[in-house]
Each structure stands twice: as C-alpha cells, then as structure tokens.
Amino acid sequence: MYNWEQVRDKVNAFVDNLKFEREPLELYKPIRYTLAQSGKRVRPVLCLMAYNLYKDTIDEALYPAVAMETYHNYTLIHDDVMDRADIRRGKPTVCAKWGDTTAILSGDTMLLLAYEFLAANAPADKLPQMLALFTETAKEVSDGQQYDLDFEKRSDVTEQEYMEMIRLKTSVLIAASLKMGGLVAGASESDLENLYAYGETMGLAFQLQDDLLDVYGDVEIFGKKIGGDIRCNKKTFLLIKTMELASPAQLAEINGWISNPACDDDAKVAYFTSLYTSLGVKDICEKRICELFAKCDAFIDNLSVSPERKANLKAFADSLLNRNL
Amino acid sequence: MYNWEQVRDKVNAFVDNLKFEREPLELYKPIRYTLAQSGKRVRPVLCLMAYNLYKDTIDEALYPAVAMETYHNYTLIHDDVMDRADIRRGKPTVCAKWGDTTAILSGDTMLLLAYEFLAANAPADKLPQMLALFTETAKEVSDGQQYDLDFEKRSDVTEQEYMEMIRLKTSVLIAASLKMGGLVAGASESDLENLYAYGETMGLAFQLQDDLLDVYGDVEIFGKKIGGDIRCNKKTFLLIKTMELASPAQLAEINGWISNPACDDDAKVAYFTSLYTSLGVKDICEKRICELFAKCDAFIDNLSVSPERKANLKAFADSLLNRNL
Numbered sequence: 185m186y187n188w189e190q191v192r193d194k195v196n197a198f199v200d201n202l203k204f205e206r207e208p209l210e211l212y213k214p215i216r217y218t219l220a221q222s223g224k225r226v227r228p229v230l231c232l233m234a235y236n237l238y239k240d241t242i243d244e245a246l247y248p249a250v251a252m253e254t255y256h257n258y259t260l261i262h263d264d265v266m267d268r269a270d271i272r273r274g275k276p277t278v279c280a281k282w283g284d285t286t287a288i289l290s291g292d293t294m295l296l297l298a299y300e301f302l303a304a305n306a307p308a309d310k311l312p313q314m315l316a317l318f319t320e321t322a323k324e325v326s327d328g329q330q331y332d333l334d335f336e337k338r339s340d341v342t343e344q345e346y347m348e349m350i351r352l353k354t355s356v357l358i359a360a361s362l363k364m365g366g367l368v369a370g371a372s373e374s375d376l377e378n379l380y381a382y383g384e385t386m387g388l389a390f391q392l393q394d395d396l397l398d399v400y401g402d403v404e405i406f407g408k409k410i411g412g413d414i415r416c417n418k419k420t421f422l423l424i425k426t427m428e429l430a431s432p433a434q435l436a437e438i439n440g441w442i443s444n445p446a447c448d449d450d451a452k453v454a455y456f457t458s459l460y461t462s463l464g465v466k467d468i469c470e471k472r473i474c475e476l477f478a479k480c481d482a483f484i485d486n487l488s489v490s491p492e493r494k495a496n497l498k499a500f501a502d503s504l505l506n507r508n509l
Numbered sequence: 510m511y512n513w514e515q516v517r518d519k520v521n522a523f524v525d526n527l528k529f530e531r532e533p534l535e536l537y538k539p540i541r542y543t544l545a546q547s548g549k550r551v552r553p554v555l556c557l558m559a560y561n562l563y564k565d566t567i568d569e570a571l572y573p574a575v576a577m578e579t580y581h582n583y584t585l586i587h588d589d590v591m592d593r594a595d596i597r598r599g600k601p602t603v604c605a606k607w608g609d610t611t612a613i614l615s616g617d618t619m620l621l622l623a624y625e626f627l628a629a630n631a632p633a634d635k636l637p638q639m640l641a642l643f644t645e646t647a648k649e650v651s652d653g654q655q656y657d658l659d660f661e662k663r664s665d666v667t668e669q670e671y672m673e674m675i676r677l678k679t680s681v682l683i684a685a686s687l688k689m690g691g692l693v694a695g696a697s698e699s700d701l702e703n704l705y706a707y708g709e710t711m712g713l714a715f716q717l718q719d720d721l722l723d724v725y726g727d728v729e730i731f732g733k734k735i736g737g738d739i740r741c742n743k744k745t746f747l748l749i750k751t752m753e754l755a756s757p758a759q760l761a762e763i764n765g766w767i768s769n770p771a772c773d774d775d776a777k778v779a780y781f782t783s784l785y786t787s788l789g790v791k792d793i794c795e796k797r798i799c800e801l802f803a804k805c806d807a808f809i810d811n812l813s814v815s816p817e818r819k820a821n822l823k824a825f826a827d828s829l830l831n832r833n834l
Contacts, residue, residue, distance in 0.1 A: 206648075211655040262617060266610045285591045285658060288613060292587060293651045295620060296644050303640045311636055315628045319621050323531075326618045330536040333610060 185493060186236055188229055188500035195228045198246045199253070214278045214290040215297070218257045221273045226390075226504065227252040227361040233497050234365030234379050237489045244305070245368050248314065251301035252361040255318075258294035259325060261287050266333065271409070295322075306368070313367055321360035328352025341419045343428065347388065355387025375487050382483035386501060389476035395420040396469050399457055411453030417442050421472075423456070425465045434459070477501065510818060511561055513554055513825035520553045523571045524578070539603045539615040540622070543582045546598045551715075551829065552577040552686040558822050559690030559704050562814045569630070570693050573639065576626035577686040580643070583619035584650055586612050591658065596734070620647075631693070638692060646685035653677030664767075666744045668753065672713065680712025700812050707808035711826060714801035720745040721794050724782055736778030742767050746797075748781070750790045759784070802826065 186194070199219055204212040228249035235245040263269070264277040265287045271277065279287035299318075306314055331349040335341045362383040366376050398413045399422060413420050430438060438459075441452050460466050480501055484494050511519070524544055529537040553574035560570040588594070589602040590612045596602065604612035624643075631639055656674040660666045687708040691701050723738045724747060738745050755763060763784075766777050785791050805826055809819050 206652075208652055208655045208659065210659060211651060262613055266613060284609075288587055288591060289651055289655055289658075292617075292620070293648060295617070296647050296651065299624060299640065300644045300648075303637060303644070306637075308633065308637065311640075312628060312631075312633065315624065315636075315640075319625045319628070322621045323618060323625075326536060326614055326621065327531075327533055330533045330614055333614075334533065334535060 185240065185496060186232075186242060187496060188233060188503065191229050191232045191236070191242065192225055194242065194246065195225050195232065195249060195253070198250060199225075202250070210282075210286065211290055211293055214261070214282055214286055215294050217281075218261060218278060218290075218294070219254065221275060223253075223257075223273060224504075225253055227256050227357060229500065230358065230383065231361040231365040233500060234362040234371075235369045236365075237375075237487065237493045237497065238366065238369035238371055245365055247301045247304040248306065248364050248368055249361075251298045251304075251318070252357065252364060254294055254301055255298035255322060256357060258291045258298060259329070261291040261294065263329060265291075266329070310368060310370075314364065317360055317364060317367065321356050324352045324356045328354070328356075335419050336417075338419075341424055343421070343424050346419065346421060346424050350388060350391040351384065354391045355384045358387035358390070359383030372488060375489075378483045378486045382480050385476050385479045385483065386504075389473050389480070390504065392421050392469055392473050392476070395422055396466070396473070399453075399460060400466065411449075411457070414453045414456045415449050421469055422460050422465050425468060426456075426460060426463055429463050429465065430459075434463075510565065510821060511557075511567060512821060513558060513828065516554050516557045516561070516567065517550055519567065519571065520550050520557065520574060520578070523575060524550075527575070535607075535611065536615055536618055539586070539607055539611055540619050542606075543586060543603060543615075543619070544579065546600060548578075548582075548598060549829075550578055552581050552682060554825065555683065555708065556686040556690040558825060559687040559696075560694045561690075562700075562812065562818045562822065563691065563694035563696055570690055572626045572629040573631065573689050573693055574686075576623045576629075576643070577682065577689060579619055579626055580623035580647060581682060583616045583623060584654070586616040586619065588654060590616075591654070635693060635695075639689065642685055642689060642692065646681050649677045649681045653679070653681075660744050661742075663744075666749055668746070668749050671744065671746060671749050675713060675716040676709065679716045680709045683712035683715070684708030697813060700814075703808045703811045707805050710801050710804045710808065711829075714798050714805070715829065717746050717794055717798050717801070720747055721791070721798070724778075724785060725791065736774075736782070739778045739781045740774050746794055747785050747790050750793060751781075751785060751788055754788050754790065755784075759788075 202219070204216045204219075206212050228246075231249040231252050232242045232245055235249075236242050239245075260272060261278045264272060265279045265284050268279075269277050270280040277287070278290060282290075302314060302318055303311060328349055328351070331345075332353055335345070335349065359380040360383070362379040363376050366379045371379070395413065398420070399411060401410060403410050409415075412418075413423075417423075427435065427438060438456075441447055441455060481498065484498055487494060527544070529541045529544075531537050553571075556574035556577050557567045557570055560574075561567050564570075585597060586603045589597055590604045590609050593604075594602050595605040602612070603615060607615075627639060627643055628636060653674055653676070656670075657678055660670070660674065684705040685708070687704040688701050691704045696704070720738065723745070724736060726735060728735050734740075737743075738748075742748075752760065752763065763781075766772055766780060806823065809823055812819060
C-alpha cells in the first residue's frame with residue numbers, strides 16, 4: 185500500500201520518463217511543456233489510489249492513470265484558446281507562447297496520446313469498458329465546457345444549472361479517474377459506483393473551492409491573478425448566489441459593474457469581494473464545500489476494502505481540502 | 510458483394526440515421542452540419558469495400574467505417590480554423606458559421622465520437638489492433654498538418670518533403686481505412702499490408718489531383734474558389750516543381766509575386782497557371798498521378814481474393830481518377 189505522496193512521486197517519475205521526442209518537434213514541444221508543469225496530478229493519483237485499494241502494487245495502472253492526466257492537460261490547452269487565457273499555473277499558456285494554431289494541434293495530439301496510454305497495456309477483457317468510460321467522460325467534459333461558454337452570454341443562470349455545468353466540466357473526470365483505477369483492478373460494480381460518486385462529489389467541492397480561491401486565494405499559491413473571474417464577469421457560484429441574495433439596489437449596482445467594460449478592474453474586484461463577504465456568500469460557499477467533503481466520506485465508507493486502505497484514500501482528500509485558504 | 514455505389518448508399522443511410530440530438534445542441538449542431546455535407550465518403554466506402562473483399566455482408570463494419578469518416582471530418586473542422594478557411598464543399602466552414610470556439614470544441618467532440626464508433630461493436634480480439642491503427646494514423650495526420658503549417662514559413666521545401674507531408678496528412682488515413690476494413694474482416698497480415706500500401710499510394714494520387722484541381726478544376730464541381738493555393742502561396746507539388754524547373758529570371762518573377770501581398774490576385778493566378786502549363790509542370794503532375802494509380806493496381810493484384818472482388822475495388826479507384834479534369 186502506498187500513501188499519496190509516494191503515488192504522486194511514481195506519477196511524476198513516469199511522466200518525466202515520457203520523452204515525446206517524435207518529429208515534428210514543434211508539435212511535441214508544447215506537449216512536453218504542458219505535462220512538465222508541476223500540477224497536483226490529482227487525477228492520476230486518484231486513479232492509482234483507487235487501484236491500490238484492491239492491489240498491492242500500482243505499476244500496472246500507471247498508463248491509464250497518465251492517460252487521465254494527459255487528457256486533462258489537453259482540455260486545459262484547448263480551454264485556454266477558447267477562454268483567451270494567457271497564464272496557467274503561473275506560466276504562459278500554450279496559446280500565449282506558441283499561438284492558437286499550435287495550441288489546437290498539440291492539444292489534438294495530446295488527446296490521441298491519452299487514448300494511446302489508455303490502451304497501452306490494458307487487460308483485453310477490460311479495454312471495452314475502459315474505453316467506454318473514458319470516451320463518455322470526455323464527451324461530458326466537452327458538454328460542460330460548452331455550457332460554461334453558453335453561460336457567459338446569459339444573465340439568468342441558476343445555481344442548479346451552475347452545479348450541473350461544473351459537474352460535467354470538472355467532476356466527471358475526477359470520478360472517472362477513480363472508477364478507472366477500480367475498473368482496471370477488478371473492483372465490484374458496487375465499489376465502482378461508490379468510487380465514481382466519491383469523485384463526482386469531490387470534484388464539485390474542488391470547483392467551489394476554486395471559485396473561492398479566485399477571490400480569496402493567495403496569488404503565489406493559486407498561480408493565477410486574483411479576481412480573474414470577477415474581472416471577466418464569470419458566473420461562479422459566488423456571483424450566482426450573490427445575485428440571488430442581493431437587494432434590488434445591490435442588484436442594480438452589480439449590473440452596473442458587469443455592463444461597464446470600461447470600469448476600474450481593481451475597484452470592481454474590491455467591490456465584489458466585499459459584497460460576497462458581507463452578504464455571507466463566502467460563508468455559504470465554504471459551508472457547501474465542507475458538506476460536499478463530508479458526503480465524500482460516506483462513499484468511501486461504502487467501499488468493500490479494509491479501513492486502512494480507506495484511511496489512505498481519505499488522507500489524500502484531506503490534503504486537498506482547504507489547500508491554501 | 511456490393512458495388513461502390515451500393516456501399517456509399519449504405520454509408521449515407523447510416524450517417525443520416527445518426528441523430529446527434531444530445532444536449533448541448535450548440536455543440537452537436539455543427540457536428541450534424543459537417544457530417545451531412547455530401548462529401549464523397551471515400552474513407553468509409555474504402556473501409557467497407559476492403560471488408561467486403563473477405564465477407565459477403567458489410568453491416569458489421571459500418572461503425573468502424575463511419576469512425577474513419579467522423580475522424581476525417583473532425584480534421585477538416587480544425588484545419589479550417591488553423592487555415593482561416595471560410596468555404597468548404599461550397600458551404601461556410603464551421604468556424605466561419607459558428608466561430609472558432611465552437612469549431613474547436615465541436616471538433617474535439619467529433620474526435621471522441623470517432624473513437625466511440627470505432628469501439629461500438631468491435632470484436633474484442635480485434636479492438637486493441639483497431640485502436641492502435643487508428644491512434645497511430647491520427648497522430649501521423651496531426652504530424653502532417655504540422656509540417657504543412659511549417660512549410661508555409663519556408664521557401665526551400667523539396668519535392669521529397671512535400672510528398673512525405675501529403676503522405677502523412679492525406680494518405681495514411683486512406684491507407685488505414687482500407688486496412689481497418691481488412692482487419693475487422695480478419696484478412697491475413699500480407700493482405701493488410703497490401704491494402705495499406707494501396708491506400709497510401711492512392712492517397713498521394715488524390716492529393717496531387719487536388720493540387721491540380723485547385724488550379725485547373727471546375728469551380729462548380731471542386732466546391733472551392735479556383736487558384737486558392739496560388740493566392741495564399743501554398744507550396745503545392747506544382748509550385749515546388751516549378752521552382753525547381755524555372756530559369757533564374759522566372760524565379761525572380763515568381764518570388765516577386767509571392768513576396769508582394771498587395772498584388773492583383775487574379776493576375777497572380779493567371780500568371781502561375783500559365784507558367785505551370787508552359788513549364789510542363791501540369792503534364793508532370795498528371796503523369797505522376799497516372800503512375801501512382803498504376804502502382805495501386807499492383808497492390809490490389811497481390812491480394813488473396815477472387816478477381817471479381819478485386820475488380821470491384823478497382824472500379825471505385827477508377828471512379829475517383831480524373832473525377833473532374
């Protein structure tokens with residue numbers, strides 16, 4: 185049994201060992217660059233920890249685990265093109281560094297590499313299920329990104345719609361990573377469902393945490409400019425909840441900020457930050473995150489594995505909770 | 510045994526029956542739009558005709574065949590974003606009609622659908638090989654597109670480099686479509702190699718034909734503006750060969766046209782068209798196409814199937830030769 189730091193070390197070593205020296209270099213350089221960024225590697229670690237619930241070694245599941253990470257990184261490259269983002273993890277995005285064309289094409293190749301890794305040493309009897317899980321998940325992630333883009337043009341997004349969008353855009357991949365690990369390890373159908381539900385719930389918590397960090401986080405740790413969501417009028421949980429709770433006078437003021445592209449951005453961030461706090465939306469969001477993490481525990485409890493193995497997985501979730509609040 | 514018109518009818522009916530009614534509609538509408546365009550469906554027809562060499566019915570191979578077509582259409586959507594193309598098959602491209610963001614994301618989902626179709630009813634014992642063929646081919650197509658983009662910035666592209674680029678960008682998918690059909694049907698390793706070589710050679714012929722049609726084609730049938738390659742200084746077989754054969758004086762004149770973005774585009778097209786003809790490059794290209802199609806026949810002759818079945822496959826290649834010259 186491995187603890188999550190050991191698992192992450194294994195993932196890092198495995199990823200470092202992928203050379204991507206294939207020609208044309210212009211295509212593979214951005215792939216190396218993206219995968220080398222020191223992300224938290226949440227998805228492959230979860231995949232391997234789920235596998236490790238049932239098996240004592242984890243090397244056999246490194247390829248599918250890294251498939252999930254490669255897939256995730258491809259979505260970031262393409263999302264950054266669509267969102268016109270310049271900075272990611274404190275560094276220039278692929279589209280900012282090499283241009284949109286390279287970002288589109290390198291991203292496409294990364295998605296192909298994800299499939300290649302997934303199939304690399306998959307047990308023949310599990311491959312169809314692994315593929316079905318992977319492809320359906322990836323389709324849902326695309327759906328989520330489309331909803332996210334649609335929401336930019338709408339002013340009546342409900343909390344429910346928002347939660348469904350982040351479930352698709354963020355949670356299903358976390359869920360599928362855990363389920364993939366269990367699937368490759370031969371876990372029971374019931375355990376696979378619990379692993380999926382665990383990841384789905386944890387993914388929602390992560391995303392709400394991200395919304396919060398965008399406003400209240402530490403720029404050094406967060407790796408992005410604080411208030412980015414506020415600056416671009418992103419409909420986050422905080423904004424949607426605020427518009428639900430605001431008085432008519434506050435609502436008019438909010439719409440004034442949102443509809444004025446020439447406004448002072450720093451003043452706008454300060455205004456919304458103070459409003460989120462005073463209306464109690466920050467507290468609501470924090471409470472929601474805690475509730476979601478508590479629900480996660482119940483899904484782990486349902487798993488048919490020893491308490492030590494469950495504790496090991498829980499320790500990783502704890503390490504991600506309130507990571508820099 | 511089916512003739513190619515019957516095979517294409519089956520493909521068309523199958524594609525028409527794919528509804529893509531999944532939400533969000535904004536994501537699936539461009540996919541329906543793209544797949545509904547009346548392309549020649551060369552790849553799925555070849556896949557099914559290869560399958561039909563070994564099996565009497567073809568319904569079992571419709572999914573992998575349509576996977577190849579879906580994949581091909583995804584590359585067109587993304588290539589049009591990268592090439593800033595507005596018109597494709599006589600209609601607005603997805604990026605022109607819905608914008609780059611939709612084109613990127615719908616294209617991504619189409620690639621996922623291609624994998625879904627590929628795995629849909631694949632025989633479990635063939636799936637790993639099918640996946641490996643598909644993914645390696647798609648990686649090569651991306652490599653080819655990258656070389657194509659690189660060549661735009663270079664003035665010293667050789668004929669050999671050009672042929673390798675079009676092999677990757679165009680031929681390997683034709684080759685893989687044929688091999689896929691044979692693979693699903695259980696063809697021998699030697700037949701699979703011949704099917705692949707046949708497609709690879711035919712793909713080169715197609716691309717040279719496309720280069721020729723871009724200059725000498727009929728706009729009604731070609732579906733694109735004539736001289737598009739000349740207008741954007743695309744290094745086609747014709748231009749590369751012309752620069753090889755041109756006198757120093759002609760070369761200076763050619764470079765004058767190429768380096769002058771403010772030149773009269775129609776005059777430029779007229780100049781290059783007349784030069785290609787007078788230098789004999791049009792003839793060289795036509796001769797090369799004929800040679801390639803002749804080589805194709807040899808690969809078909811090597812196949813271990815009856816002469817009638819071979820004749821059936823040859824008839825399709827003939828229908829594509831000189832399609833509107």
